[in-house]
Amino acid sequence: MALPIQSTEVSIEALQEYPIQSFQYDGKEISTEPLSMSENLSRLAERIDFTSDGGENVNEKNKEEAPATFQTSSWPWESVRNKLRSALTETSVLLDILTIARDRRYMSIESINNEVPDTRIPLNLISKKKGLNSAAQIIQDGIDRMRKTLQEQQSRSMDFHQELYNMRQRDGWKLRKVGNTIIGDLSYKSAGSRYTAQGTFEVKKSEDEDATHEGTSQSPGRAPPQINSSIQVSVPTELEGFVYIYASLIKDDGKLNFSDLSSCSPPIQYARIGKQSWQTHLDNAQYVIFCKEIFHQLSREAITMKFPLPNVVVGDQVLCHLYDDVKLIIAMCRTLPDEDDLGRVRSNFTPTRHFVRPTYSYVLEHNLHQLLREIHSRTATLPLPHPITGHIGATKRRRLAGPYAFGKIELEEAMPSISLLQQIIIQSKHYYLHTLVTSVLDDIAKEHIDPQIIVHHGAIGTAHQSMIRVFIFNSFSETTRCCLLFKIESDILKCVSGNSVFVVNRDAQMIRNILEEQICHHKLNSITLAIRLTNWNILSQQSYIPVRFHDDMKFGGKPGYVLVASPNRRRVLLVTCYPKQKCTVSLQRTSTGTLSDLITEEKWHDLSGNFEEIDLNCMDFTHSSCFATRMEALMCCLEKETQTNFY
Amino acid sequence: MEQFISHKSNAEAMVKGVVPTQEYYLHGSILDSNRETLLYRLQGSCDGDQSKFLDHEQVFVLKGQALNAPDVNVSIRKSLLPVPSGAVRNPCQMRYTNDPDSDRSKPTMVRTCLDIAVNEDQILQYLKSLGFSFEYEFVSKGYVFRRGRTKISVSKIHRVLVKGQTEKIEPLTESNLIEFSCTAPAGTEHLQDEIKAYADQLKPHVNIDKQDVKRLVSTPGFQNNPNA
Structure with missing residues (x-):
């Protein structure tokens, strides 16, 4: 059938009727509600397949769509939720994997090596050889190091660390590590000193042992000390060398000119100080600090304190006045290490005319040391027992001050008012x-x-x-x-x-006079005893009258004497004692003439006469030079003589 | 001492910062078994020798009168060591300390403290008259060291069994109290670092640190865990 072709406009539009859902028994149609905007969206969203990645599986999609449409009745968003959930699960798994993979302990992500292994053999061998070589080198180095250590241990009695340990434990040096260096403390601060000079030293491992041995082989004539120590110490330059405190009393006869004192200052000597062990080195350095502290304090006190006669401080020298004519010189003498290899003692000191080198007093030097140590111990802590609370520096007197209600005067008395200089002057x-x-x-x-x-x-x-x-x-x-x-x-x-x-x-002179008098006195006493022993009679006695003054002494003073007579009174002896002189013994001369008209009996011969001195040295008593013994012998002889004559 | 005398009154001396009123301190604790090692270490690093001490401390408290007023604690400490014959016994020390500074940024605990030597016979009566009441007493026995201005004591606290009888004592715990203490005038905060640095040197042996006693007391099991 052929229809005429007319241009008829056909409009296509959505049906105005809604799809019928069901019929009721009375024929009434129940149509479905139109989809709202959101329902429409959800229906469209159901169609999206989240698992599919594009249009590859279109067929599967269509297949899956069919059942999906039937399930919409339960909950419109369920499929969406399911899909989202599965997507979330997968994302979580992925996240977990990533976390684990990042940790690299349980899992690692590697790219799959699809390359063909390198079959070039020579290159492989070379790399292996290189690796072996480097390993061998490491082992060789280790062996060398061990061998060196072994040699060191054999050559030295102890190693560095052992010696460092001993240094702290046995010798009591305070060491601490600062960075890579080991620093020790030389100062007396821990013993109570308040001297602020720097006193640190550095401990190093000695490395020049080989050099020392080489030195010995080169100069066999000089015998350097054998120092087998792995410790080397370095002290500050100002503590190098030797120092001692020079204390001495000098007699000033008016010629001592203070302006010359600067030239009289003790010489700084330079001497080659041989290689010394670290113990000696540290001991010396510590001694230097100690001497410096003494001198520092003395010079400070000499300047600040007021004395009747002003003290003089010049250079390394303090001069104090003891008496008008006696001065005390305290000086610090230094011997610095000489840089000169020749080792000769170089001195830039030329004694001046007025400077007479006085005798060096060990006693005063020792006293100074002792005084400073006393100061140190005083500033250190107070010995127990006392409650341990309270300040460290408090003295016992200060602790007692409160409870005993000390006043200002008592407190001032407790203060150590006497200075080091005053003490050393005393x-x-x-x-x-x-x-x-x-x-x-x-x-x-x-x-x-x-x-x-x-x-x-x-x-x-x-x-x-x-x-x-x-x-x-x-x-x-x-x-x-x-x-x-x-x-x-x-x-x-x-x-x-x-x-x-x-x-x-x-x-x-007065001391001498007193002693002379005592000697004189003693002689008279011993003669008196001898007289008593020999039964002689003391006719007259005058003890020595002491003389205390020079003028009288020049004339010998008044002598002591003893006049004695033999038991039968026929011999009379006179003993005179002058101080500073020998005792004189005189025998009374008796007349030896014949009987005359006047002298009718022999007994009158003994009457009187001049005294004649007897030289006791002529007596034959070589075994004894004692005056009293000689006197005793003389008296015995005389007595015997008179007896024989008489009878 | 000179400084004390040159000032007319105590108040003036305190204002001028002569009287040491600040105490910087740290505490630690060590068991008896490890004590010897610590003593050995301390002996090596401190000045002078160690000294043995035996002190009896009585603590008195004056309850705060007003509301929220803090209690005032005063301790009286005397040495129980025998005195050499002929020597005068050192007087006992009265010490007042206030609560430590709560500043956590400081390296050590800081508290104000005042020490004064007192006459033992009269001070008890005097405190009683002021309204102080006896709180507790203990005997501390141990060693004291000195390092510069720092005083270091390692001591064991003993309980006094019968009040006032210091012969009958028994150790409280098996551990020893270590105290680093330095009293100084105000404005000497640099000492704190010195103390802390030395305490850190002893870290291998013992941990000496800031201990807030109030916090410790409130911690359950404090009594049973004396070793830090």
């Missing part, structure tokens, strides 16, 4: 007096053989107080002895003899 004065007495006693003891003089120095004494006891006795008789006591303080010198006490003021 001790120097004492030392001066002590030396004076000792020298006089020595001189007199040398001069006098009869009677003998024995000097006892008291062992118990302080640096500013001491005793000297002097005994005068005959060598053959202990019965008579004379005792003197010298009590020496810092300013005053006392002599105790019997019941009398004399104050002697650094007057050597």
Whole structure:
């Protein structure tokens, strides 16, 4: 059937009727509700296949769509949710895998090596050889190092660490590690010092042992000390060398010019200080610090404190006035290591005309050391028992101050007001007096053989107080002895003899006079004893009248004498004692003439006569030089002679 | 001492910063078995020798009168060691300490403390008159060291069984109290670093650190765990 072709417009549009869902029994049609916008969207969304990756599986998609359309009734978004859930699960698994893979402990992601293994053999061998070589080198290095250590251990008695350990434990050096260096402490701060000088040293492992051995082979003439130590210490340059405190008393006879003191300053000597062990090196350095602290304190006090006569501090030298004519010089003498290899002692010191090198006093140097150590121990902690709370530096006096209600005056008394310089001046004065007495006693003891003089120095004494006891006795008789006591303080010198006490003021002549008198006195005493033993009679006696002054002494003073007669009164002896002189013995001359008109009996011959001196040295008593013994013998002889004549 | 005398009154001296009022301290604890090693180490690194001490401490408290007013603690400490014949016994020390500074940034604990030597016979009566009441007492026995300005004590706390009788004592725990303490005038904060640095040196042996006693007391099991 052919229909005429007309251009009829056909409009295609959505059916206005909704699809019928069901018919009711009364024929009423129930049409479905049109899909809303969101329902439409969900229906469209159901169609999306999240698992498919593009249009590859279109057929499968169509197949899957069919059942999907039937399930829409349960929940519109269920399929979407299911798909999203599966996608989430896969994403989580992927995330877990990635996390594990990043940790690289349980899993690692590697690209699959699809390359063909390298079959080039020569290249492989070369690399293997190289690897073996480097391994061998490492082993070889290790062996060398071990061998070296073994040699070191054999050559040295102990290794570095062992020695370092001993240094801390046995020798008590304080060491600490700062960075890569080991620093030690030389200062006396831990012992109570407040001197702020730097006192650190560095400990290093010595590496120049081979060099030392080479040095010995080159110069066999010089014998360097064998130092088998793996420790090397380096101290600051200002602590190098040797230092000592030079303390001495000098007599100033008016020629000492203070302007020359600078040139009199102790010489800085340069000496080659051989290689010394680290112990000696550290000990020296510590000694340098100690001496510097002494001198530093002394010079500070000499300048700041007020003395009757001003002190002089020039260079490394302090000059103090003890008396008008006696000065105390304290100096710090240094010997620095000489850079010169020749090793000669170089000195830039030229003694001036006025500078007479005084005697060096070990005693004063020792006293100075002791004083500073006392200061150190005073500043250190107070010994127990006391409650451990409270301040460290508090002295016992300060602790007692509160409970005992001390006032300002008592507190000031407790303060150590006396300075180091004042103390050493006091001790120097004492030392001066002590030396004076000792020298006089020595001189007199040398001069006098009869009677003998024995000097006892008291062992118990302080640096500013001491005793000297002097005994005068005959060598053959202990019965008579004379005792003197010298009590020496810092300013005053006392002599105790019997019941009398004399104050002697650094007057050597007076000490000598007192001793001479005592000797004289002793002689008279021993003669008196001899007289008693031989039954002679003392007719007259005059003890020695002591003389204390120079002027009287020049004339010999008033002598002591004893006039004795033999038991039968026929011989009379006169013994006279002058100090500083020998005792004289005189026998009364008797007339030897014949009987005359006036003298009718022999007994009148003995009446009177001049005294004649007897030289006791002519007596044959070579075994004894004791005066009392000779006198005793003389009296015995005379008595015997008169008896024979008489009878 | 000179500084003390030159000032007219204590108050003036304190204002000028002469009186040491600040105490910087650290605490630690060590068991008896390890104590010897620590003592050995301390002996090597401290100044001078170790000294043995035996102190009896009584603590008195004055309850705060007003609401929230803090209690005032005062301790009286005396040495029980025998005195050499002929010597005067050192007086006992009274110490007041306030609560430590709660600043956590500081390396050590800081508290204000005042030490004064007192007459033992009269101080108890005096404190009683002021309203102080006896709180507790103990005997501390151990060693004290000195390192510069720092005082280091390693001591064992003993319980006094009968009040006032210091002969009858028994150790409280099997551990020893270690105290690093330094008293100094105010404005000497640099000392804290010194103390801390030295305490850190002893780390291999013992941990000496800031211990807040108040916090420790409130911790359950504190009594049973004395070793830090």
